[in-house]
Amino acid sequence: MKVVDFHCDVLYKLLLDDELTFQGSKPGILDVTYERLKAAGTILQTFAIFIPQSMNGRLEPILESVDRFHQLVLSCDDMVWVRTSKELDACIKDGKIGALLSLEGVDGLQGQMPMLRILHQLGVRAAGLTWNHANWAADGVMETRGGGLTTKGRQFVEECNKLGILLDVSHLSEKAFWEVAELSTKPVIASHSNAKVICDHPRNLTNEQIKRLIEKQGLIGITFVPYFVSKAEVVQVDDVLRHIEHMCELGGESHIMLGSDFDGIDRYVMGLSHPGELSALQEALLKRYSGRQxxxxxxxxxxxFLSNFLPNG
Known part of the structure; x- marks a missing residue:
């Protein structure tokens, strides 16, 4: 069974360590590697550009991450760049592994829409306005004032809609979430968030937010961050399924995807620590759901979703 994962942070690790490689990498450092994607049967992996606080606010680290993507990821034999629905179709037909670029936090664009357009030309096809804190575009979910979009942030949403860049609401404050959901003329995604009613964490989505994403024909990426999954000391694969089950109860069966957050975490769901172990999730799902589901x-x-909402190209 094929796999799509809509969020990993391996580019962040590759950015910080010049000696790391994506293929034949040092053991014990990367969760997501070329070999593990092949073993998992991955048909598409989204690679997030996340810039750490010490380097944030500048465009250069974003561009360096794009370069790492080209030099280390796309250089692997069966990895292909996906920017359009046509490229996605070709990737599936040829049995390759698609690689899609996203931006996690727009701080480095400094409110300049030309910089967004340049990143679109460089292949970025999804963007989350913030990480957990505030920037020029919006407040993140951990910003205590809980503000919404700025004027520049509203311009950013509108420009993403024009360009065909998917808007990602996973890290937004609740107020900013609702403003993006209202303003965007296109479906939006939460690339790596779970259900708050199952695990009460600020990064998880309320029932109302989940229903709104479903109404907008968007997607929710079930994430494997243990403390987004359960408050238990040891988190199991079955705990992940509780979030899927709840979203299905809300009408989300056709709106659930995976958003692992591999390489963005240092703790793991037991038996779910890298793409090569996704078969455990699949086996657990097949005990509760049909093969089609x-x-x-x-x-x-x-x-x-991507076939419908990526640019045609």
Missing amino acids: TEQFMSGNALR
């Missing part, structure tokens, strides 16, 4: 969650919903 399991295929939807593992890849089908995300592939259908």
Whole structure:
């Protein structure tokens, strides 16, 4: 069964360590590697550009991350760049591994829409306005004042809609979430968030937010961050399924995808620490859901969405 994962932070690690490689990498450092994507049956992996606080606010680290993507990821034999629905179709037909670029936090663009357009030309196809804190565009979910979009942030949303860049609401404050949901003329995604009613963490989504994403024909990436999954000391694969089950109860069966957050975490769900272990999730899903439903969650919903909402190219 094929896999689509809509969020990993391996580019962040590759940015910080010039000696790391994506293929044949040092053991014990990267969660997501070329070999593990092949072993998992991955058909598409989204690579987030995340800039750490010490380097944030500048364009250069973003561009360096794009360069790492080209030099280390796309240089692997079966990795192909996905920017359009046509490229996605070709990737699936040829049995390759698609690589899609996203931007996690727009601080480095400094409110300049030309910089966004340049990143679109460089292949960025999804963007989250913030990480957890505030920037020129919006407040993140951990910003105590809980503000919404700035004027520049509203311009950013409108420009993303024009360009065909998917808007990602996973890290936004609740107020900013609702403003993006209202302003965007296109479906939006939460690339790596779970259900707050199952695990009460600020990064998880309320029932109302989940329903709104469903109404807008968006997607929600079930994430494997243990403390977004459960408050238990040891978090199991079955705990992940509780979030899927709840979202299905809200009408989200066709709106669930995977958003692992591999390489953005240093703790793991037991038996779910890298893409090569995704078979454990698939096996658990097949005990509760049909093959068709399991295929939807593992890849089908995300592939259908991208076929519809990536630029035609």
